[in-house]
Amino acid sequence: MRDTLILHRRARAARRSQTRVGRSGGLLVCVAINASPVVRKTSCCPNAEIFVLLDSARAGRARRRIARIQESRPFVGKPSAERPSHRKPLPDHLPREDVLVDVDDMTCACCGGALHAIGESVSEMLDWIPTQLRVIRTTRPKYACRTCETVVQAPAPERPIAGGLATPALLAQVLVSKYCDHTPLYRQSQIFARNGVELPRSTLAGWVGGACWWLEALHERLAKNIFASHHLFCR
Template sequence: MQALVSLPDPLPEHYDDLRQVALSLRAAYEAELKAKDLQIEVLKYQLIRLKRVHFGAAAERFDPNQLGLFEEDLEADLAAAEIRQAAADLGQPGTPARRRPKRQPLPAHLPRIEHRHDLADCTCGVCGQALTVIGEDIAEQLDVIPARFFVHRHIRPQYACRTCDTVTAAPLPAQPIDKGLPAPGLLAQVLVAKYADHVPLYRQAVIYARQGVFIPRSTQAGWVGACEVLLEPLVERLRDPILGESYLQADETRLPVLAPGTGKTRTGYLWVYRTGPWSPLQAVVFDYAQSRGQTWPKDFLEDFKGTLQIDGYAGYNGVLAREAIVEAGCWAYCRRAFFDVFKATRSPLAAEALRRIGRLYRIEAEARDLDPAARAQLRQERAAPLLADLKTWLEDVLLKLPPASGLAQAVGYTLGRWPALLVDLQDGRIHIDTNPVERRLRGVAVGRRNDLFAGSPSGGRRAALLYSLIETCKLNGVEPYAYLKDVLTRLPSLPARDLDDLLPWRWRPRL
C-alpha cells in the first residue's frame, strides 16, 4: 500500500516531531483503508445487482421453484423409506400406521371409468347362508392418457347431374391453414407448448416422434408462422382497449435475437404494458423492439393518457414528458436496492429501511380487497404518516453517507422518485409496485432459457403476439389451449365485425 504522506528526509530527531510524523502516517493509512473499504462495498453492491440481472431471480426471497426441487426429492425419499419399512414390518404386530394427509376430492368434471369387483361366491364362509348387499365401498384413482394423435377424415359425397354433367359436393369447412395437415387442436398444442410451456419446437418434435408421428421442426415452424398471420388482427384489437385505460403498468426485458449471417446474437427487447390489477379490464400486450431506447414506448403509448407506473427506467422519459401522463413509482424497486445493499454489507441502516418499507406493504395487504376509494382512504390515514417519517429519516441518513456508497445510491434513488412514490396515496387504483406487470414477464424468462434466442426480429414480434394472447388468457382465467383451439377454428370464417368477440375477456367457449 502506498502511503499518502511521504517521510521527511532526514527524519526528525526530536521525539515530538517523530510522533507527529507517525500520527500523520497513521491518519493517511486510515483514510486510504476507509476509501478502499468504501470501494469494496460499492463493488459488492454492483456485483450483487449484476448477478441478479444476469443469473438470479428478480425476487428478494428464496426461489419457490428451487425449494420445490428440494421438497420433491425429500418426499420421494420419505415414500421410498416408508415402503421399505412397511415391507420389513410386514407381519409384525404393533406397527403404527402412517397418518397421511387428507386427500383432496378429484374434480367432478373428470370422466369416470368404473371397474366392478364382486365376489365369485356370494355365500357366507362361516355359516354358508346367502350374503346380502348392504352398500358399496368406492375408491378412486387418478389416471392419465398422454397426449394422443388422431385423424379427422372429411368425407364429402360427390353428386352428379345426369342432365348437364356437373358434379357437386359440400364445401370443406374453412381451415386455419388452407389444405394443410394440422387441425386447429394440433396448432393450438404447438403454440401453447412453445409460448406457454416453453418447450422449443425441436423438443416437441422428439416428443411427438415417441408416438410414431414425425413432425419436423421446420414443419412446425411453418405452422407457427401461418398462425401468426391469422392471429395478428386479433392482437391489434387487443391493443386498443388497453391504451384506452387511464392507468397502465409498464416494464421491459431483454430477448436475444440471432443476427443474420453472423452466427451471433444481438439484444432485442420485449416491452410489456398491463392494465391495473384492480381494473375491470384485465389485459396485457407485448411489443417487440430492437433496442431499449425511448422511441419504442413513446410510439406505442402515443395515444395513451393517464397514469403510467414504471420502475424508474429512463427509457420512459419521452412518454413522461407529455402533460397527459402522470408517473407512478414502484416501491418494490426501492426495496430491492436496499436489499442488495443489505445482502452485500449487512448494513443496519439498510435493514432499517427494509423494515420501514415492510410496514407499508403490511398496510397494502389489508387494503388488497377494498374498493379504490376505501383503499386510498386507508393509505392516507395509515401510510401517509409513515411515508413522511421515512422521507425525513432518509434525508438525515443521506447526509452521513459517502456519496459513492451503495446505500447512498439506494437512498438517492428513493428520494429522487419521491413524488412518483406518493401517487398511490390519492388514487386507490394504483398498485404499490410494478410486480403485477413483472409477473407477466416470468414466462418470457423461462422461454429465454429454453430457446436461448429468437431466430430473427420477426421471431421476436411473433413471440410478442403469442405472449399477448396467452398472458391475457391467464389474467382472465381462460385456459390457453381451449382458447386457441376455438379461436383458430372460428377465425378463418369469422367476419371482421365479430372479431372483438374473440378477445380473451369476452370469449366464451361454444357448447
Template structure:
C-alpha cells in the same frame, strides 16, 4: 435409514432403539424441509425486476432440493414396527379430486362363493368407491372430414357439403395440434426441435421445419385477435410498461445481437376495475426511445415505468400550452432495489432503515389490495403519506452528511430525482405503488429466452410478440392458453 423386515431383531429393546433413531432422523429431515420451504416462501415474495432471474434460479434449486428429500422419504421402506401408528408422521387429509374431471369406473367383482360358508346366493348391500387420480398420455388422432356427394335427379348438378376451413391451407394439422405446438413453444419453453423428438416417441414424425411453417402461418391467422387485444390494452387509463432484451440470431454470421421485447399491461384488479386484465408485447431491433413513443401514440393516462431515459419524451406535452397526456408513476420497487443492493456487501445502516420504511408502505398496500379507489386513496392519505413525508425528510438529512460519490448517496439521489412520480400513487387510488405488473409480464420471456433466436428479421420478433400477447393474456385471466 430403513432395514428390511427379515433383518429386524426380535428383541423389543433393540426395536425401540431402531425406532428412536429413525424418529430422530425423520425429525431432522422435517426440520430441513421446513427450513427449505421457509426460504422458498421468502424468495417467492421477494421477486423484484433485475434480480428476478437470479431469484428464479434459487427457487428452482430449492424446489429440486425439496423434491429430492420428499421422494427419498417416500422411497424408504420403514420396518413394520414403525407403522404401529405411535410414531408415524402425521399426514394432511387428502383433498377431494376435482369434480370437472371425467370418471372412469373399474368394477371389481367379488368372489363367486362366500369364503366362510361357501354359499353363492348374495344380496347387494352397497358399494365402496375409492377414487385415484390417473393420467392418460396426450395422444394424436386422425380426423377424417367426410363430405358426402349427391347428384340432383332433376338437373344432374353435383352437390357436396362444404367443409370448414383448416388453420393451415392444404396442410395436415388440425386447430388443436397447432394450438398445442404454439403453447408448448411460447408458454412451456419447448423449442420446436425438442417437440419433434417428443412426438417421434409417439410414432409421429413432425420435422422442426414443418412446425416452424405452422407457427408462421398461425401467427398470420391470429392478427385480428392481436389488433383487438392491443386496442383493449391501450383503451385503459392506467398502464404498466417495461422491456427486456432478447437474443436475435443473425443468419450466416453465427452470432446473435440484442433485440428488445416491450410489454404493456392493463390490470385494474388491484383497484376493482371490471375490465379484464390484458398484456401486449412489441418487438424492436434496438432500445431507442422512438419505439415506446410509437407504441403509446394514442394512449392517454398514467404509465407505470422504471427510470429508462427512453420514456422521458412520453411525459412531455404533445402540443404547446397543453398538459402532458401521459403522467409518469415511478416504481418504488426500483427505488428499493438500489438500497437493497447496498446491503449485499455488508452492514449498511441507512440502506437497511430505508428498506424498513419502504416495507411499511408495502404492508399498507397489502391491506387495501382489491379495494375501490376511494378506499385506497383514503388509506394512503391517512397512513402512507405521513410515512412518505418522514422518509423524504430523513433521506434529505442523510444525503447532506454522506460523501456525494458513495453508493448510498447515489441510491438516495435516484429516489429523490423521481420523488414527484414516486408519490403520485398517494393521491390516486387507481395508481399502483410499483411496476411489478409489467415485471411479472416479462418473467416468462426471461424463462424462455433461449427458445427465441429469431431469424434475424423484425418479423420473427413480431411473431413472438403476437403469440406471447395472447398466451399471457389468457394466463392473466385464469384461462388455459391452449
C-alpha cells in the same frame, strides 16, 4: 434397526449428562434402561467403577418413547376404513370411470348363509390418458346431371393454414407447448416422432407463423382494450 440406533444414541447422551465423580475417584453413571438394578464393573480402567442403575420410571418413559416411534411409522398393511383421510379430493369436473370389484361367492364361508349388502367402500385413483393423434378424413361426394352433365360437389372446408395438415386443435397444442410449457419445436418434433408421425421442425415453424396471422386480430383487440385503461399493471 433405526429405532435401536436412536435408543443407543439417547443412552449415550444420558450417560454423558449424568456422569459425576464419586468418592473414590470413580465414575458413577445412572442410566434408565430397565426396571431391575444392575451393577456393572469394567476392566478397562481398574480405578473406575461404572454403576448402571436401572430406574423403573425412566424405563417407563423409554417404553412410551418406543411406542410413539412405532406409531409414527408409515402403515404398510391393509388401510383402516375408520382412519380419516387428509388428502385433498380430486376435482369434480374430471370424468369418472366406475370399476366394480365384487366378491366371488355370495355365500358366507363361516356358516354357509347368504350374504346381503350392508354398504360399500369407494376409492379413487388419478389416471392419465396419453396424447393420441388421429386423422380426420373428409369425404366430399361428387354428383353429375345426366341431362347437362353438370358436376356438383360441396366446397372443401376451410383450413387454418392453406394446404396444411394441422387442425385448429393441433395448432393450439403446438403454440401452448412452445409459449406456455416452454417446449422448443425440435423437442415437439421428437415427441411426434415417438407417436409415429414425422413432423420436421421447419413444418412446425411454418404452423406457428400461420397461426400468428390468425392471432394478430386478437392481439390488436387486446392491445386496444389495455391501452384504453387509465392504469396499467405489469407483472
